[in-house]
Amino acid sequence: MSIPEGSLLAAHDLHKAYGPTNALDGAAFSIHPGEVVAVMGPSGSGKSTLLHCLAGIVTPDSGTIMYNGHELSAMNDADRSALRRTDFGFVFQFGQLVPELSCLENVALPLRLNGTGRKQAESTALTWMQRLEVENVAKQRPGEVSGGQGQRVAVARSLVTGPRVLFADEPTGALDSLNGERVMELLTDAARSAGAAVVLVTHEARVAAYSDREVVVRDGKSRDMERVV
Numbered sequence: 001m002s003i004p005e006g007s008l009l010a011a012h013d014l015h016k017a018y019g020p021t022n023a024l025d026g027a028a029f030s031i032h033p034g035e036v037v038a039v040m041g042p043s044g045s046g047k048s049t050l051l052h053c054l055a056g057i058v059t060p061d062s063g064t065i066m067y068n069g070h071e072l073s074a075m076n077d078a079d080r081s082a083l084r085r086t087d088f089g090f091v092f093q094f095g096q097l098v099p100e101l102s103c104l105e106n107v108a109l110p111l112r113l114n115g116t117g118r119k120q121a122e123s124t125a126l127t128w129m130q131r132l133e134v135e136n137v138a139k140q141r142p143g144e145v146s147g148g149q150g151q152r153v154a155v156a157r158s159l160v161t162g163p164r165v166l167f168a169d170e171p172t173g174a175l176d177s178l179n180g181e182r183v184m185e186l187l188t189d190a191a192r193s194a195g196a197a198v199v200l201v202t203h204e205a206r207v208a209a210y211s212d213r214e215v216v217v218r219d220g221k222s223r224d225m226e227r228v229v
């Protein structure tokens with residue numbers, strides 16, 4: 001198989017069917033360390049399925065996914081889960097914060113789950129909240145903050161463990177365009193300064209504009225887009 005040289009995460013000839021639906025039908029993908037790649041395409045084209053396969057959440061029926069020299073499908077479930085905790089971060093459209101915890105506790109949670117003490121975890125979490133410009137809502141609960149603030153808290157939480165790949169599935173889908181752009185600006189700045197690669201699923205061109213490169217998925221097949229500047 002062909003793995004682009006220097007790629008951190010790469011997929012080749014992925015197939016995934018749900019009953020009669022071919023969600024992925026020969027899709028390929030690659031991302032370099034620190035790169036931001038937008039996965040675009042119409043509704044139902046296979047974008048989320050591709051992201052879930054790349055993140056080791058969904059197992060493809062066939063094809064290869066290489067992460068940092070390891071084949072994901074050759075790993076057992078425990079190793080794949082460990083990889084997701086240590087190397088991957090996730091941001092979704094909504095519903096990802098724990099409503100009973102404060103925003104600061106939410107951001108600190110992945111560190112606490114990895115065994116970091118409360119004081120250290122909350123101090124690191126606060127630094128990330130400052131980078132995402134939401135330190136002012138540290139004590140509030142998710143239900144008490146705006147949609148844009150909630151998404152920035154979620155981005156802080158996804159980056160707090162220092163992941164090498166951030167998977168973002170329609171991270172601005174529930175926001176108005178102004179808030180969406182601010183979230184994208186802060187998300188890409190924070191990821192770039194942390195050296196994290198970003199796999200960004202979106203159907204909006206103005207969101208994809210924050211990426212370095214665009215891949216279009218159609219009928220489960222992918223192709224690289226030449227960007228017209």
Ligand SMILES: Nc1ncnc2c1ncn2[C@@H]1O[C@H](COP(=O)(O)OP(=O)(O)OP(=O)(O)O)[C@@H](O)[C@H]1O
Nearest residue numbers: 018021022023042043044045046047048049050203
């Ligand atoms: N768990 C599932 N069970 C059955 N069919 C599924 C499942 N997940 C996805 N599909 C189907 O696979 C196809 C691709 O879905 P996918 O969610 O990957 O598309 P998408 O491009 O992310 O769509 P959207 O932009 O609407 O989120 C669709 O036809 C969808 O209905």
